[in-house]
Amino acid sequence: MINDSIRILIVEESSVFRVGLLSLTQGADDLAAIDAVATIGEALDSVSRGIVDVILYGVEGWGPEVESGLLELSAAAPGKPVIILSQENRFGFIQEFLGIGVRGYLPKNVSDMYLLSVVREVSRDERCVFLSVPSGDVRSLSSNLRTPLSRREHEIMSLVARGMTNAQIGNCLAITQGTVKRHLRNIFVKLNAVSRLDAVNKAQTAAPLVPA
Known part of the structure; x- marks a missing residue:
């Protein structure tokens, strides 16, 4: 039942990947995809029409349009966790996403089971952050998280x-x-x-x- 489920908004430009995420979430009893859209504009419209618990946002790289989109999502759905799915694995991108309040940064080839577990954890515990970070950057990440600004x-x-x-x-x-x-x-x-x-x-x- 959707009232007892974690309500997910999927934002992904690729129709193939978007359909895959939709199918994945529909296969879990405790998850419910309220919408699957291609653009930030459509995502904002969806947020305005319903309650969202977690946002899955697929991006291909960091740029002004992604930054602006994340800020708009954050303003439209304050406090709601955003999980970024991307092929990029550059440390600078991860730091910037965290600065905007993203709670997960995962590769698009992450396993289905792990992705679903991350969705559940960030929905349950606002302290949780899940990152796919190269091991050599972990120390640098820890240092940067001590400063309040991205x-x-x-x-x-x-x-x-x-x-x-x-x-x-x-x-x-x-x-x-x-x-x-x-x-x-x-x-x-x-x-x-x-x-x-x-x-x-x-x-x-x-x-x-x-x-x-």
């Missing part, structure tokens, strides 16, 4: 410290002003900041801001 947020604060406007920051990083604003809102919350100057001072205390 790599992108740190870049933005470095530009804020130089007195740049949101428009200038967007042009510099090739992202929209809306994405800059969403990042700044997240930064203010993480740092408990009340102004741009306050955020710069607190970010500088957490980790030195390197001029861009």
Whole structure:
């Protein structure tokens, strides 16, 4: 029954992979796919129409559109765990996804049983994070998790410290002003900041801001 199931939203551009994920979740008694869509726009529409417990988001690489999409999903479904499924296995991507609040980063060839177990765990326990990280990067990951800001947020604060406007920051990083604003809102919350100057001072205390 869907009322007792973990409600999953599948966001995957590839129709073949999307159908595969849909079939996988439909085969589990305790899971229910509420929708399977190809774009972030469709995902946002789906979130607005129903309750979601876990979001499975398939991506092919990191870029401004993925970053913006994750921020929009986070705003539309606050606190809901997002599990990224990707062929990419680059450490920088993993760090950036974590900075936006993603709770899982797994390869697309992950086993069915493991993927389903991750879905169940992140739904049950908000402290759980599951990553497919090269063993040589584990120590670096641990070090980076001690700082409150993601790599992108740190870049933005470095530009804020130089007195740049949101428009200038967007042009510099090739992202929209809306994405800059969403990042700044997240930064203010993480740092408990009340102004741009306050955020710069607190970010500088957490980790030195390197001029861009």
